[in-house]
Amino acid sequence: xxxPSPKTAILERKANIVARLQGVxxxxxxxxxxxxxxxxxCDALTMYGCPPLAVVLPGSTEEVSAVLKICSEERVPVVxxxxxTSLSGGxxxxxxxxxxxxxxxxxxxxxxxENRYIRLQTGRTNLSVSGAVEARGFFxxxxxxxxxxxxxxxxxxxNSGGAHCLKYGxxxxxxxxxxxxxxxxxxxxxxxxxxxxxxxxxxxxxxGSEGQLGVVTEATLRILPKPEGARPILMGFEASExxxxxxxxxxxxxxxxxxxxxxxxxxxxxxxxxxxxxxxDVEALLIVEVEGSPDEIDEQLALIKRTAExxxxxxxxxxxxxxxxxxxxxxxxxxxxAMGVIxxxxxxDGTIPVSELSKVLKRIGELxxxxxxxxxxxxxxxxxxxxxxxxxxxxxxxxSAKSEELGAEILKLCVEVxxxxxxxxxxxxxxxxxxxxxxxxxxxxxxIGVKDVFDPRWLLNPAKVFPLQSTESRRAA
Amino acid sequence: xxxxxxxxxxxxxxSAREPFVVMGGGTKRIGSSTDAVPLSxxxxxxxxxxxxxxxxxxxxxxxxxxxxxxxxxENGQRxxxxxxxxRSILRTTGTPTIGGIAATNASGPxxxxxxxxxxxxxxxxxxxxxxxxxxxxxxxxxxxxGYDLVKLMAGSRGTLGILTEVAFKVLPKPDxxxxxxxxxxxxxxxxxxxxxxxxxxxxVSGAAxxxxxxxxxxxxxxxxxxxxxxxxxxxxRLKDLLREFGEIDIEFNREHVDAMWRSLRDAERFGAxxxxxxxxxxxxxxxxxxxxxxxxxxxxxxxxxxxxGLVWLLVPEGTxxxxxxxxxxxxxxxxxxxxxxxxxIPTFQPPPPVQARIAAEIRRKFDPRGILNPGLMD
Numbered sequence: 095x096x097x098p099s100p101k102t103a104i105l106e107r108k109a110n111i112v113a114r115l116q117g118v119x120x121x122x123x124x125x126x127x128x129x130x131x132x133x134x135x136c137d138a139l140t141m142y143g144c145p146p147l148a149v150v151l152p153g154s155t156e157e158v159s160a161v162l163k164i165c166s167e168e169r170v171p172v173v174x175x176x177x178x179t180s181l182s183g184g185x186x187x188x189x190x191x192x193x194x195x196x197x198x199x200x201x202x203x204x205x206x207x208e209n210r211y212i213r214l215q216t217g218r219t220n221l222s223v224s225g226a227v228e229a230r231g232f233f234x235x236x237x238x239x240x241x242x243x244x245x246x247x248x249x250x251x252x253n254s255g256g257a258h259c260l261k262y263g264x265x266x267x268x269x270x271x272x273x274x275x276x277x278x279x280x281x282x283x284x285x286x287x288x289x290x291x292x293x294x295x296x297x298x299x300x301x302g303s304e305g306q307l308g309v310v311t312e313a314t315l316r317i318l319p320k321p322e323g324a325r326p327i328l329m330g331f332e333a334s335e336x337x338x339x340x341x342x343x344x345x346x347x348x349x350x351x352x353x354x355x356x357x358x359x360x361x362x363x364x365x366x367x368x369x370x371x372x373x374x375d376v377e378a379l380l381i382v383e384v385e386g387s388p389d390e391i392d393e394q395l396a397l398i399k400r401t402a403e404x405x406x407x408x409x410x411x412x413x414x415x416x417x418x419x420x421x422x423x424x425x426x427x428x429x430x431x432a433m434g435v436i437x438x439x440x441x442x443d444g445t446i447p448v449s450e451l452s453k454v455l456k457r458i459g460e461l462x463x464x465x466x467x468x469x470x471x472x473x474x475x476x477x478x479x480x481x482x483x484x485x486x487x488x489x490x491x492x493x494s495a496k497s498e499e500l501g502a503e504i505l506k507l508c509v510e511v512x513x514x515x516x517x518x519x520x521x522x523x524x525x526x527x528x529x530x531x532x533x534x535x536x537x538x539x540x541x542i543g544v545k546d547v548f549d550p551r552w553l554l555n556p557a558k559v560f561p562l563q564s565t566e567s568r569r570a571a
Numbered sequence: 572x573x574x575x576x577x578x579x580x581x582x583x584x585x586s587a588r589e590p591f592v593v594m595g596g597g598t599k600r601i602g603s604s605t606d607a608v609p610l611s612x613x614x615x616x617x618x619x620x621x622x623x624x625x626x627x628x629x630x631x632x633x634x635x636x637x638x639x640x641x642x643x644x645e646n647g648q649r650x651x652x653x654x655x656x657x658r659s660i661l662r663t664t665g666t667p668t669i670g671g672i673a674a675t676n677a678s679g680p681x682x683x684x685x686x687x688x689x690x691x692x693x694x695x696x697x698x699x700x701x702x703x704x705x706x707x708x709x710x711x712x713x714x715x716x717g718y719d720l721v722k723l724m725a726g727s728r729g730t731l732g733i734l735t736e737v738a739f740k741v742l743p744k745p746d747x748x749x750x751x752x753x754x755x756x757x758x759x760x761x762x763x764x765x766x767x768x769x770x771x772x773x774x775v776s777g778a779a780x781x782x783x784x785x786x787x788x789x790x791x792x793x794x795x796x797x798x799x800x801x802x803x804x805x806x807x808r809l810k811d812l813l814r815e816f817g818e819i820d821i822e823f824n825r826e827h828v829d830a831m832w833r834s835l836r837d838a839e840r841f842g843a844x845x846x847x848x849x850x851x852x853x854x855x856x857x858x859x860x861x862x863x864x865x866x867x868x869x870x871x872x873x874x875x876x877x878x879x880g881l882v883w884l885l886v887p888e889g890t891x892x893x894x895x896x897x898x899x900x901x902x903x904x905x906x907x908x909x910x911x912x913x914x915x916i917p918t919f920q921p922p923p924p925v926q927a928r929i930a931a932e933i934r935r936k937f938d939p940r941g942i943l944n945p946g947l948m949d
Binding site: 207208209210231232252253255259260263264266267276280282283284286287288289290291292293294295296297298299301302303319320321322342343345346348349350386387389390393394445446447448449474477478479512513514515516517518519520521525529532533534536537538540541543544545546547548559560 | 622623624625626627647676678682683686687689690699703704705706707709710711712713714715716717718719720721722723725726727731742743744745746766769770771772774797798800801804805808852853854855856877880881900901902903904919920922923925926929930932933934936937948
């Protein structure tokens with residue numbers, strides 16, 4: 095993967111730039127020592143890393159504004175960073191960039207139960223948002239697997255999803271307003287503690303723009319009343335096609351579970367070895383969760399069971415207790431970690447139409463065989479968001495390259511069957527160069543045009559999202 | 572002009588020398604009248620793909636909303652965001668199209684639970700002001716591939732491009748529905764009751780307050796939808812929860828429930844009465860005092876939807892409503908007014924300078940010659 099070479103003119107001015115940043119921030123909030131900078135050289139896409147010129151950790155929107163003003167004047171690229179958990183390299187720096195981390199900005203500014211929203215600084219972690227409103231019976235719905243660590247800032251940048259978004263939607267569906275600092279240092283707000291602004295939906299545009307349009311420092315999020323209860327059912331099948339057909343039938347039956355998760359045998363075994371939650375050893379496992387009162391849950395689970403039984407499952411296990419529910423989810427939530435114990439892996443994130451599920455799984459298996467690599471599958475089946483994990487040995491350079499090639503082939507397959515390159519992780523640097531498989535040159539140019547409006551000098555997170563050559567002239571200017 | 576296909580539309584736009592009034596069925600237009608050439612997508616119609624198992628519908632923009640509803644209903648599904656029909660309030664005729672619904676982000680009472688039109692739009696195809704055929708998003712339920720221009724197109728009222736195709740996520744249509752109703756509450760108490768219902772775990776899919784109107788008494792209503800037993804369980808739990816607010820009736824008759832919410836959705840009661848109609852998006856708990864302040868200067872009739880978050884206001888012609896709302900966060904849209912009023916009062920809430928600049932520049936990018944609904948959203 096290619097990153098643009100750093101501009102020497104910027105590297106040479108490092109001392110000056112750092113001094114100017116120190117002029118507007120507390121001493122501890124500017125990191126420029128080359129050893130300390132190593133901590134910021136990469137995000138969760140650990141294959142690539144590069145220490146930045148400097149890291150700033152502002153404590154307020156005004157400080158963010160001051161930093162961006164300086165970087166704008168100095169023409170220094172800025173890489174916004176939440177908690178650094180991006181799987182697509184969204185927070186990957188270049189040597190001539192300043193990383194702007196919002197982690198110190200983690201205050202809750204207002205909790206309003208009457209109007210059902212919470213306003214906070216975006217360095218706040220995802221799980222702690224639900225934590226803050228839990229006692230009053232509310233929660234914040236988007237729940238990415240990294241929710242313990244990931245920041246709302248990154249969730250907004252990537253429009254993050256999670257296991258429960260089948261019912262509750264992803265970040266953009268739960269975001270009411272943002273305070274944004276533009277690259278010029280101007281501070282503005284899109285949306286607010288109300289629904290659907292009348293003008294152009296700039297809130298919807300900023301969400302998912304991967305930190306390329308502005309730095310979001312505050313967010314107003316919708317909070318929802320917690321359901322009376324939730325309970326999963328676990329179903330094992332001897333073929334993934336059958337599991338896929340079962341998913342279709344459940345949806346067809348008019349049930350809208352909050353989550354439908356799928357794991358294949360490789361993943362099941364890895365999870366079992368890692369956390370030992372008692373998953374059956376089958377070809378395909380579905381975890382389906384429904385919500386409501388105890389009676390409502392029983393009614394829905396009974397309907398799901400009846401639907402599943404038509405597909406002769408090898409096993410059906412309805413959770414009987416809170417402890418069992420925790421266990422069922424513990425395995426799924428640990429899946430990525432469990433796979434990491436066995437091997438290095440690349441985690442893909444394509445989405446496909448649910449109707450193509452079995453065809454795509456079969457084809458992924460064939461592709462993996464052709465490349466001589468192993469692929470494990472764990473994904474959100476209800477919405478077709480696949481997470482094939484390509485297993486490889488990172489110390490073997492040939493394998494790294496081969497696994498990246500296989501990843502690209504799988505994502506192209508997703509696009510071919512009517513899907514897309516990324517369901518929830520974002521494009522970042524990882525899938526940047528695959529964009530032309532999904533979008534025509536004109537389609538890409540239309541998106542690039544939007545960045546031109548917000549950031550005409552292309553200083554905010556510049557080498558991401560779009561194929562490098564399509565943005566080269568803009569970044570060079 | 573009514574092009575037959577996306578290509579024909581693109582050619583017409585590319586070679587155009589004059590501005591167009593872009594429309595679907597022409598039922599929702601809320602700007603000033605203009606002598607620009609009408610351009611309708613009405614003939615670019617038809618369902619492109621409908622996969623009930625995948626909850627996905629891809630449809631050409633000129634397809635009538637009615638046809639789509641009927642096709643979805645055959646499979647026990649629906650558009651979850653309950654698009655409103657503007658014909659009664661705007662006194663327009665014609666056939667609402669799905670393109671018009673998307674371009675106006677038309678959403679009804681279920682907005683508070685299910686989300687808006689924009690939340691169910693998975694992808695769009697459109698012709699830009701330069702006559703380029705562009706696409707964004709796709710037909711899958713989760714998609715973060717590049718910028719979300721789908722949201723930008725939703726509610727952009729044809730000023731950035733002319734929608735030719737929209738992909739939607741659809742949802743199962745529940746078996747049953749019920750309305751839980753409380754009579755004769757004042758606005759403040761009603762919004763408090765709605766807030767209590769919306770803060771409950773009973774999955775409320777509509778929360779509205781209809782103040783006293785002509786011979787009808789005030790009615791505060793909460794809707795529940797789902798499987799039969801579940802609806803009756805939740806309706807009764809809500810009845811207990813809201814007991815402190817007064818006597819409570821539960822309506823289970825599907826036809827009655829649907830008719831009541833349809834009438835609210837379309838702000839039907841203001842249809843036949845003269846005056847300007849405003850649509851105000853606000854913080855729910857601010858809604859009663861906001862209406863009260865307006866009433867101190869002019870006579871005003873209100874309808875509260877979205878638990879108070881959406882206020883429909885009927886005021887005397889020419890009322891400068893925004894002057895009264897300066898201390899509230901939110902925004903007000905002038906939905907129905909004479910050209911004379913519109914020449915003095917902007918239709919849309921004037922955005923702060925930075926937003927106005929960004930919106931204008933985005934518009935220039937998509938429509939450099941300014942030929943698509945010029946001035947409509949400025």
